[in-house]
Amino acid sequence: MTMSLNAPLGTIPSTDALIARFRKRARMSFLVPGIILAYLTWIFFAFDIPGIASRARTDNAAVLLTDFWAHKTHVTRDNRSGALSVSKDGENRGAYPPGLLPDWVSVTDGVTTIDLGDGNIVTYDDQGARYVVPDYGTIQIRPSEDGQSLILDAPLPLPSWINASDRLITVTTPAGRFNYSRSKVETFRYQAGWALFFFTADSPFFQKSPLELASLAVSGDRIDPTRSNLSYMASEFWNNKMWHHGEVAWALFETLLMAFIGTFLAALVALPLAFMAARNFNPLGPLRFVMRRIFDFIRGVDALIWTIVLARAFGPGPMTGALAILITDTGTFGKLYSEALENIDEKQVEGVRSTGATALQRARFGVLPQVTPVLMSQVLYLFESNTRSATVIGAITGGGIGLLLTQAIITQKDWEDVAYYMILIVLMVMALDSLSGWIRRKLIKGA
Amino acid sequence: MVDIAYGPGNERGPDRKPGAGLDTTGAYLDMVRRRRLYSGIILALFIALMIAGFQLAESRNAGGFINGLPQIFAFPSEVISEAWAKRANIPGLFVQFLPSLMETVNIAAVSTLIGGFTAALLALLATRGLARWPRLTPLFRRMMDLTRSIPEIVIALMLIFILGGGPVPAMIAISLHTAGALGKLFSEVAENADVKPVEGLTSVGAGWLQRMWLGVIPQVAPNWLSYLMLRFEINVRASAILGFVGSGGIGYDLKLAMQWGAGKYDQVVAIFLLLFLTIVLIDQITDHYRTRLVKGEKKSRA
Incomplete structure (x- = not known):
């Protein structure tokens, strides 16, 4: 509005120029989307997106999605020794001790009965195994006399979900999976939730309801005479052999530590350097130029390269990650700070100068109070984004939650661990996000 | 104003009790002293925290700080x-690795475009006063928060498991993150x-899309474009890192060359130089256009 008042009359464009400008705009408004569309189309074929559908492993996706929210329990009998084992994912550390089997598995007189729910019953006995499938019938499997092959007895014709050869018979139903081979017979049952999340099966607190646990913690006799039930419980949870809650908490803390040390040390290191790079504080042009090129260089080299170089010198760990963040952010802060310093109000500095203050005092009382809110807000913003970067840097240098996460993903087995770490990372990032947002709002209001 | 009207003496002010001036000065100096004490304590605490944190990080590191310091230049000098x-x-x-570099830049560009477009839509839907469905603004906000806080590497590695290698997992991962991160900034502008x-x-009966396209976008376009360019630069770096950890692009070539070790250090340097020059170039170009966009906007407002 003020512009139209102050603008000289001569600057009003002629009609022809106006029409030309409109034409140009009309051309641009078709040209720009057209170019973007053409680019995206090219990428569509260059990245072979039509071929993605055929390359995608839907079975992997199914495994991943089920594992996120469900767990699999193996009920396995060794056909040679007759030993029965019940465990989560077939892992030793997730095994259920014989007296504490899940309530859907029962053993009486050497006959194991597994209730998969909805009328699906699997029985292991000394003859072989039986699987009763509702609306279908009973599948009976026993080894042949010479023990070399398997004999299947099931209502004919065999449906497609039964896969039979004379060495291996598999049955897949919505209730679970069943495999019979000459050496062992296995039943897998999928159930919602993460098994053994609080206590593993060898813990005295296993399979207790929250109420029982609470009463044990408050009153109740000591299970271990040397310590209270509560501290015993805490240590059983912390040292959980399946989920390693203690190690995960340490890893999360390491990631936070990397981001914290890296960001705030960089903020301190960059402050004097930024004064050297700001036009109004450093009259020496060449020095200013050198400082700015240093900042550009540091930022240009990229965190990836810094991390690799530092990991060679210091080995894997959180300090390496912190130093990588420190170096990268020094460049970023140096640039941001020096821009903020060049935009300050000179009057306050003049005022402090008039009292006979030295350069250091002018910086302390004339400049810093002006820029502190801006700088702090930038520092907090980078801290928040660095908690995310620290996850990635941890994956490269080998420290923190990033390492745990990439390891869990690379083994391609424990997807529930991946889900657990992901949830923790997201919660941590969100918490820091809102914390730094809250502090920044306070700072800006306070300014 | 009061001080000017009645002069420096506080006694002459209409509402002030006589003799209060001395007390206020004392109280003021007291307050300053207390403030300095507090900020001193906070600073000392902060420094102590930093030192303790650093020592903890060092103790959990494979190699110590002092021992490693002389070796910082050992590896680079060996490589060089x-x-x-x-x-x-x-x-x-350079010529050999140019296609991988192009792939890395393309991943970043496509993710910036797709993520930026999604972000614009999400931002408009999540901004109070502009939203299409005002009741759903919290939903869109949480969506942005969620996509922003999941690190790209998590999505990328999971997608590699499902889709196999190549540029697509990285592209999807970066797009998702970009949508969340830019969405927040876009919505602040909007x-x-x-x-x-x-x-x-x-009042003339325009639909929601028309109102946004003709009424809001022209206002926010310079700032949005400026954020978009900044994001492009960040995404080039992210795409290089994702290549190193997982799928294609120049990051993957760098990882292969690094794993080979001595004997392929010429490749390491070539990749490094390509990456460095690209990032600096993009940095300079976007910086130039960003200042022009934002300054140009200021000029027209003045």
Whole structure:
């Protein structure tokens, strides 16, 4: 509005120029989307997106999605020794001790009965195994006399979900999976939730309801005479052999530590350097130029390269990650700070100068109070984004939650661990996000 | 104003009790002293925290700080001396790695475009006063928070498991993150947009898309473009890192060359130089256009 008042009359464009400008705009408004569309189309074929559908492993996706929210329990009998084992994912550390089997598995007189729910019953006995499938019938499997092959007895014709050869018979139903081979017979049952999340099966607190646990913690006799039930419980949870809650908490803390040390040390290191790079504080042009090129260089080299170089010198760990963040952010802060310093109000500095203050005092009382809110807000913003970067840097240098996460993903087995770490990372990032947002709002209001 | 009207003496002010001046000065100095004490304590605590944190990080690190310090230059000098010996190869290697570099830049560009477009839509849907469905603004906000806080590497590695290698997992991962991160910034800009054009368009019966396209986008375009360019630069780096950890692009070539170790250091240097020059170039170009966009906007407002 003020512009139209102050603008000289001569600057009003002629009609022809106006029409030309409109034409140009009309051309641009078709040209720009057209170019973007053409680019995206090219990428569509260059990245072979039509071929993605055929390359995608839907079975992997199914495994991943089920594992996120469900767990699999193996009920396995060794056909040679007759030993029965019940465990989560077939892992030793997730095994259920014989007296504490899940309530859907029962053993009486050497006959194991597994209730998969909805009328699906699997029985292991000394003859072989039986699987009763509702609306279908009973599948009976026993080894042949010479023990070399398997004999299947099931209502004919065999449906497609039964896969039979004379060495291996598999049955897949919505209730679970069943495999019979000459050496062992296995039943897998999928159930919602993460098994053994609080206590593993060898813990005295296993399979207790929250109420029982609470009463044990408050009153109740000591299970271990040397310590209270509560501290015993805490240590059983912390040292959980399946989920390693203690190690995960340490890893999360390491990631936070990397981001914290890296960001705030960089903020301190960059402050004097930024004064050297700001036009109004450093009259020496060449020095200013050198400082700015240093900042550009540091930022240009990229965190990836810094991390690799530092990991060679210091080995894997959180300090390496912190130093990588420190170096990268020094460049970023140096640039941001020096821009903020060049935009300050000179009057306050003049005022402090008039009292006979030295350069250091002018910086302390004339400049810093002006820029502190801006700088702090930038520092907090980078801290928040660095908690995310620290996850990635941890994956490269080998420290923190990033390492745990990439390891869990690379083994391609424990997807529930991946889900657990992901949830923790997201919660941590969100918490820091809102914390730094809250502090920044306070700072800006306070300014 | 009061001080000017009544002069420096506090006694003459209408509401002030006589003799209060001395006390206020004392109280003021007291307050300053207390403030300095507090900020001193906070600073000391902060420094102590930093030192303790650093020592903790060092103790959990494989190698110590002091021991590692002299070795910082050992690896780079080893790499550079080998690459210098084979410097004749480097121009050829530049040509060899150019396609991977293009892939990395393309991943970043596509993710910025797709993520930016999604972010614009999400931002408009999540901004109070502009939203299409005002009741759903919290939902869109949480969606942005969620996509922003999941690190790209998590999505990328999971997608590699499902889709196999190649540029697509990285592209999807970066797009998702970009949508969340830019969405937040876009919505902050849109919140400050003038609603009068929107009201004007409503009065002539414009639909939601028309109101946004003609009433809001022209106002926010310079700032949005500026954020978009900044994001492009960040995404180039992210795409290089994702290549190193997982799928394609120049990051993957760098990882292969690094794993080979001595003997392929000329490749390491070539890739490093390509990456460095690209990032600096993009940095300079976007910086130039960003200042022009934002300054140009200021000029027209003044």
